[in-house]
Amino acid sequence: MVNPVGSQSVDRASALLALVVAADAPRTFTSLVDELGLAKSTTSRLLQALERSRLVQRDAAGAFRPGALFALYAARPSALHDLAELARPTCERLGEQSGETVNLAVPRGTDLVHISQVDSRHVLGAINWVGVEVPAHCSALGKVFYASGVLPLPAGELQRRTDRSLTERPALERALGDVRRRGWAVSLDELEVGLTSVAAPVRATGGTVIAAISISGPTSRIAERGVGALGELLISEIRGLSAQLGSS
Template structure:
């Protein structure tokens, strides 16, 4: 009897592990029937095990009802590789902003004294499209960087700052005044500071502890954006808050580091 119980328990664990690995390794979310067919398990068994795996947060269902990896995976990933995971979670938000504005959308996170572009949605305009994930941008000339400076996610630089155009802020007092305005307003801008003719706007993204961990921003030609700074700043603030809420739901205890 004991041996039979042990064998049954081992079989249940093996089957549950098969379900988890099938879902996690799949290139797209899987429907219930797809999982049952792929694993070759009876549907009643598949249903029972999937319910247990959802309860223990190893799997979950998306809005369409298909199965994806659960919150436990995201908590582990955000603790060990926050850039990739936050970028993945942010993708729908970036796509919404891109659809509404038509501009290039980026998510930037701090690493040391740099801003790392962890996700991007390209502009629908030919003029303004660029892969910022491959470009090293000085934070003081970046709207993403200004957000991270303003909310203490990046250490402030010391000494004179390199001037990239005649609009770049090159003194710490000037940068500090700008960052105070960013904190008051809730979003940052750069107009012709990184490149003449290029404007950026960004807003802060927070973790479950309320700390700013990323910046959501758009960039594009100055003539297209400069007259729309305030409405675009409000749009980015709203979408950044939605991303913040998503991150809090994913990591309710620890937040994203």
């Protein structure tokens, strides 16, 4: 039999934790009391329990931020699997609507890593990119990460993969400005001749870009659908995923 008092405590603690984790900055005790409308004694007791479990911690000013368990979880290899599973319904919808290959990638150090893929329903264009290393400046996914600042711009000479590759830094910076302005990136024959991809960011708390999703396929088919239309489709579909991750 469910204990209603115990269930209420769990609900209140969960609500407190959600406020702390979703906040752009550490939350003060007073702001948490005011927002949830709980008694100060109740709020204090719940926060102490969350602290003991390392789900929240206090900063030097005494405000509350996500605890060490979140950092430990983020460092685990399984965190990428969990992100891929969370994003899978979005990626599958994009695959169904576009008919093309859909990839989810994350930034790691100075590189991008493809962590999951929904295959194209066409034989032509059904390439498995998971685990394949590509120069980020030739990739729509990479341009999203450069434009948002989560990947450092490449140092030195930019690799030329095709005649369309952006090998001059000013040209790359102009392209990144376009990404920031319209919200999506494109790679048109820049990685491989005949391959076009369009990508948009996945955001978490505070609008931080933590991943990106792309639609890619033969340039001729992508042109028929329209690069801009695919960019807007990505933005529309990813919005719900970003909200699940705490982006407002």
